[in-house]
Each structure stands twice: as structure tokens, then as C-alpha cells.
Amino acid sequence: MKTTTIVAATVGVLTVATIGYAMYFDSKRRNDPEFRRKLKKERKRAQKLANDEAKKLSNHSAQTVDEALASIKDDDFPTSMEDREKFCMEQLSAGEALFTQGPQHFGEAAICFYKALKVYPAPAELVMVYQKTIPPEVFTVVMGMLSKDVHSKQEKYYTVFPPKEMNVKVEEKPEGVTAEGQKVVRRGLIATKAFAAGQTIYTEVPVISSLEPSLEGKDFCHYCLKQIATKDSKVPCSKCTRAVFCSEGCKTSAGQEFHDILCAKDADDVDVSEQSLHEYTKETRKLVPEMLAKFLVKMVYEESQNSGAEYNSFDHMERLRYLDVPAGPDEKKEMDLLKVALGSNIPGIDEFITEERYLVMKGRLLYNLYGISTSSDVQREMKILPEKFRSVRDGPITGAGFYKVTSYLMHSCEPNAKLVFSKHDHEVSIVTTREVKAGEELYVGYIKSENLSTEERRLELFTRYRFQCMCPLCETTD
Ligand SMILES: [Zn+2]
Ligand SMILES: [Zn+2]
Ligand SMILES: [Zn+2]
Structure with a gap:
């Protein structure tokens, strides 16, 4: 034939x-x-x-x-x-x-x-x-x-990403060998030019970010996480009491990217099932399930924009490291809530959210999320969140963000860079803490490590991020 x-x-x-x-x-x-x-x-x-x-x-x-x-x-x-x-x-x-x-x-x-x-x-x-x-x-x-x-x-992916103007590139680095003797490589972020101490290498806004649940609807922006000063007017969502914004711009962006679909309408708009995911977030104070919902809605939004970009957010996320998340009753529940929240708006989501895919996506966020601190009140009393995010702060974490480029930064107990939220919103600046040469790998701290012994640091890093820290501090005090 x-x-x-x-x-x-x-x-x-x-x-x-x-x-x-x-x-x-x-x-x-x-x-x-x-x-x-x-x-x-x-x-x-x-x-x-x-x-x-x-x-x-x-x-x-x-x-x-x-x-x-x-x-x-x-x-x-x-x-x-x-x-x-x-x-x-x-x-x-x-x-x-x-x-x-x-x-x-x-x-x-x-x-x-x-x-x-x-x-x-x-x-x-x-x-x-x-x-x-x-x-x-x-x-x-x-x-x-x-x-x-x-x-x-x-x-080609790593030749076009990250964009040149960010002054960094992604490179493979050896990371020991497996028990079977196979070489392990990891990816890290390398400075493409020299920087003096205290200089900003690049700034990045997250693909998605979320507020600490108890701050929702109060004086923090649902989109950029900025604290809204008492003298400034809040822009509320017209449909729910949960989301307030610091500006019309944030309200519009949130609406387009995720909130129009995820907005949990208030009681008189009685579709109770649609409120469940965010009620779950409030109750458990876990950010990841709802961030995944935002991520998926934003992905569909990006597709509809036909921007001509060769790689979409999913392509970016797919290349990142992830934690192995075992399937448990919580995951089952989260998947169901996610499907309900998105079901009527994203056709095919039911089949898309398989258990395997959900666990890997959840593991990717858990591994790569950074804690964000946008509160002007460093003394603000806040309970510790059940999920742990990369952060070296003493002060309260007001939310978390998922960053395409910054996710590639590796940990060191003696880092040469740090995250700074200079605009007091979710935009992050990567700032050097000492002189950095062109071609040098950049490191930040994933955990606050000053008061921990080498053993404690290594244990915590291994438990949370599954790697043996081989930074100079850990190697010399071994
Ligand atoms: Zn805002
Ligand atoms: Zn709303
Ligand atoms: Zn270390």
C-alpha cells in the first residue's frame, strides 16, 4: 500500500x-x-x-x-x-x-x-x-x-535561556557519583561577567507567587504581594473578599493570568465546590496546591497569547529538579480540589492531572520555591508555615514565589549572592555578597545556617533538598 x-x-x-x-x-x-x-x-x-x-x-x-x-x-x-x-x-x-x-x-x-x-x-x-x-x-x-x-x-534551550541581559548562564556541573558509579551532574547558574560586592546581577519576577494565607484580603496585594500602606487605597476584587490589590495594574494582571478563573466568589454566588481549593489553602496553610492551580491557568493564558515564544512555562518547569513526593491522602484530596477548581474552565484538566504528574509538579514547586518577605513590619508575628521554602531570613515570610532563572541557583553555606526584595514586592534582585568573577558559579543560601553545626546543616539540606552540601564550609569542617 x-x-x-x-x-x-x-x-x-x-x-x-x-x-x-x-x-x-x-x-x-x-x-x-x-x-x-x-x-x-x-x-x-x-x-x-x-x-x-x-x-x-x-x-x-x-x-x-x-x-x-x-x-x-x-x-x-x-x-x-x-x-x-x-x-x-x-x-x-x-x-x-x-x-x-x-x-x-x-x-x-x-x-x-x-x-x-x-x-x-x-x-x-x-x-x-x-x-x-x-x-x-x-x-x-x-x-x-x-x-x-x-x-x-x-x-538550544540553554543558549536562549536565561536571556543574555540577565548576566547569567546555566551550566552543568559534576555532582559526585551514584552508588553504581554513574556520574551525577547538576545544573548551576554562572555569572557571565564580573561583579563587585553588593552589585545586582539581575532582577526577576516570578512565574507565580502566593501570599501567606492569613494575609489574604487584608493589607497585602494578591498579585505582587506588596504590603499596602494604610494611606494608600486598596483595589478590591469585585467578586470576592479574598483578593485585594495594590493597584489597578495588579488587579488586571492577576485577573488575566489566574484570578478570573480562580476567584472564589462570595456566598451569594453559591458555587460552593469552587471555593474548596482556597478553603483548603486557608485551613492547611499549604501554598503549593493552589500555586499549581495558578500555574496551570497561567500556562493556558500564555498559550492563548500566541507570543511566539519557543518555550512555555511548562518547558521551563519541566527542566527543574524536584523532590520525590510520595502519594498520600493529602495529595489525593489536593488533586480532586484542583480538578474542581479548574474543571469547568480548562477542558481536559481531569485527564491531565494524573497522580504521577501531580506529584512531580508538586515536588518541583516544593524544591524550587523561595520564601518572599514583603512586610514592612519585621516584628510581625506569624506562625511558621507547614511547607518549607528556600530562605535565610529571620523575619516573617509573607509568601512564596516560583522563579524560572533563580530556581537554578545552588545552595552554599557560604554563598556569594543573596536574594533582595528591594521593591518590597515579589520581584527579586540577585545581589552579590562579595566580589564575583566572570565564569564563577553563583550560590545563595537555601536555609538559614549560621547557628547550625556542619552536621545539622548537612542533615537539613539532605532532608529538604536531597544533596550532600560540598560547599567550602562543609568540606573544611568535615
Ligand atoms: Zn500589587
Ligand atoms: Zn476575586
Ligand atoms: Zn555547606
């Missing part, structure tokens, strides 16, 4: 089986996280096959792969959904016509098949079809192209 025939037949089957053109080309479904995740899983499967196949490449074919990839530009691909479907079928027919003309056309045929694959909604399925229908020499080249392309996107 010809490739086009099989693909046409497969499309029919897939449409019924929920993944296929019909849904892919429906722009509303493209914002559905579950649908997107399914695509991702498919791509991973195809990727594995591509990697295995790429290993078979001879020198000659490897050269063909490089040349073929070099001949393809991003603007070769149509953007509209209808055009992509048509384009896919055209490339498949052209590919078939070419390879039947003999081996001298295999390179060109591979380019056509590769282009079709790039726009096909379920690449793994198409790869299986290719495997059965196109000559092995062509197949290997197509898979080599796919493998190389995906790797370069992976590698």
Missing part, C-alpha cells in the same frame, strides 16, 4: 480515536493541556525510535542528514491548520514519487517525508507507517533528521 493511502486510512481511524486532524486542527483543542500532553507523549515515542535509527546512520547518510536539515527553513512550513493538512499530504505524495525514481532521489524523498512529519499531528503514528512503507535507507535518514532536530531544540 502507498504511504498516502495508509496515512489517509490512519487519519480516519485516529479521528475516531480522539487524536487526529479533526481535533488537531480545531484551534480550541490546541489549548487543551491534556491534548497537548498526549502529543508530547507521542513525540517521545517517535523520538526514541528516531534515536535508535539514527545510530544506524553510515557516514554517508549522516552527511545526507546534515545537508537535508540545512536545506529546510522554518518558513517552509505553513502556519494555518488547513494549509498544514494539505501540505502534509503534498509532501507525502512528492516523497513517494521521488523514492520510486531510484536511490539517487532518496535524499530528496527523505526531506519530503521529514517535512510531512513535522506538521503531522501524531508523529509516532506516521513514523510507524513510514517504517512499513518507505525504503529502509530513506527511513533511516528521515529518523536521523528527526533525532538531530529534536536534540538541537533541547540543546
Whole structure:
């Protein structure tokens, strides 16, 4: 059977089986996280096959792969959904016509098949079809192209992130060996230029932040966490008593990014189920479950903005370290509450929040969140939160934030940088505590360590962050 025939037949089957053109080309479904995740899983499967196949490449074919990839530009691909479907079928027919003309056309045929694959909604399925229908020499080249392309996107991530103007880059560093003797690497943040002591390296606003629950609705901004001075007027949410803002700007941003969906309306708007997640937050004083809800809503918002950014918040989060969170009754409850809170607004969220995914996302936030201190009253009496966040402060923590770049800062008991909230809101500045040379790794403290013995420090760091501190202080006092 010809490739086009099989693909046409497969499309029919897939449409019924929920993944296929019909849904892919429906722009509303493209914002559905579950649908997107399914695509991702498919791509991973195809990727594995591509990697295995790429290993078979001879020198000659490897050269063909490089040349073929070099001949393809991003603007070769149509953007509209209808055009992509048509384009896919055209490339498949052209590919078939070419390879039947003999081996001298295999390179060109591979380019056509590769282009079709790039726009096909379920690449793994198409790869299986290719495997059965196109000559092995062509197949290997197509898979080599796919493998190389995906790797370069992976590698490219840390060349475009963090943005150059932040004066830092992410680099891999050795971190000992496992019991089996395998090398362990971690990622750290490196200064790209020299700084004197006390200089600001960069500032960053969090992807999401949350207030300590007892401060909600009082004199702290629900969006930027700033304390609202008595003389300044508060901007309340028009629907709930829970959220007040320091400005119209914060109210608008919060509304767009998460609050319009997560706003727990007051009693007369009686959908009691929607209030549960935030009641749970208030009751348990745990910030993470609701921060995950905010994160997911914001992700959908970012997608709807079509900013053209190559990597979304999920891509950023996915690369970060996480804690292993065991599944317990709390997690089960949190997942249910999250689904209820988002259910009617984010289609597909039910399937998206699997136990495995929830635990990993929760573990990522627990590992990477920083405590934020925005209170002007350092004596403010506040109970300790049940979740622990990275912080070296004595004063009360008024909230927590999840930062894309700052998450990469490693801990040292003798850090060369610190977090400063100079605007008294959730924007963080990374400030050097001593001179830092270009190329030097930056460290902050994850825990307040001054009054702890080396043993206590190491134990706490290991319990909370699963690493053996190898900072100069820990190494010399061993
Ligand atoms: Zn604000
Ligand atoms: Zn509200
Ligand atoms: Zn240490």
C-alpha cells in the first residue's frame, strides 16, 4: 500500500480515536493541556525510535542528514491548520514519487517525508507507517533528521535561556557519583561577567507567587504581594473578599493570568465546590496546591497569547529538579480540589492531572520555591508555615514565589549572592555578597545556617533538598 493511502486510512481511524486532524486542527483543542500532553507523549515515542535509527546512520547518510536539515527553513512550513493538512499530504505524495525514481532521489524523498512529519499531528503514528512503507535507507535518514532536530531544540534551550541581559548562564556541573558509579551532574547558574560586592546581577519576577494565607484580603496585594500602606487605597476584587490589590495594574494582571478563573466568589454566588481549593489553602496553610492551580491557568493564558515564544512555562518547569513526593491522602484530596477548581474552565484538566504528574509538579514547586518577605513590619508575628521554602531570613515570610532563572541557583553555606526584595514586592534582585568573577558559579543560601553545626546543616539540606552540601564550609569542617 502507498504511504498516502495508509496515512489517509490512519487519519480516519485516529479521528475516531480522539487524536487526529479533526481535533488537531480545531484551534480550541490546541489549548487543551491534556491534548497537548498526549502529543508530547507521542513525540517521545517517535523520538526514541528516531534515536535508535539514527545510530544506524553510515557516514554517508549522516552527511545526507546534515545537508537535508540545512536545506529546510522554518518558513517552509505553513502556519494555518488547513494549509498544514494539505501540505502534509503534498509532501507525502512528492516523497513517494521521488523514492520510486531510484536511490539517487532518496535524499530528496527523505526531506519530503521529514517535512510531512513535522506538521503531522501524531508523529509516532506516521513514523510507524513510514517504517512499513518507505525504503529502509530513506527511513533511516528521515529518523536521523528527526533525532538531530529534536536534540538541537533541547540543546538550544540553554543558549536562549536565561536571556543574555540577565548576566547569567546555566551550566552543568559534576555532582559526585551514584552508588553504581554513574556520574551525577547538576545544573548551576554562572555569572557571565564580573561583579563587585553588593552589585545586582539581575532582577526577576516570578512565574507565580502566593501570599501567606492569613494575609489574604487584608493589607497585602494578591498579585505582587506588596504590603499596602494604610494611606494608600486598596483595589478590591469585585467578586470576592479574598483578593485585594495594590493597584489597578495588579488587579488586571492577576485577573488575566489566574484570578478570573480562580476567584472564589462570595456566598451569594453559591458555587460552593469552587471555593474548596482556597478553603483548603486557608485551613492547611499549604501554598503549593493552589500555586499549581495558578500555574496551570497561567500556562493556558500564555498559550492563548500566541507570543511566539519557543518555550512555555511548562518547558521551563519541566527542566527543574524536584523532590520525590510520595502519594498520600493529602495529595489525593489536593488533586480532586484542583480538578474542581479548574474543571469547568480548562477542558481536559481531569485527564491531565494524573497522580504521577501531580506529584512531580508538586515536588518541583516544593524544591524550587523561595520564601518572599514583603512586610514592612519585621516584628510581625506569624506562625511558621507547614511547607518549607528556600530562605535565610529571620523575619516573617509573607509568601512564596516560583522563579524560572533563580530556581537554578545552588545552595552554599557560604554563598556569594543573596536574594533582595528591594521593591518590597515579589520581584527579586540577585545581589552579590562579595566580589564575583566572570565564569564563577553563583550560590545563595537555601536555609538559614549560621547557628547550625556542619552536621545539622548537612542533615537539613539532605532532608529538604536531597544533596550532600560540598560547599567550602562543609568540606573544611568535615
Ligand atoms: Zn500589587
Ligand atoms: Zn476575586
Ligand atoms: Zn555547606
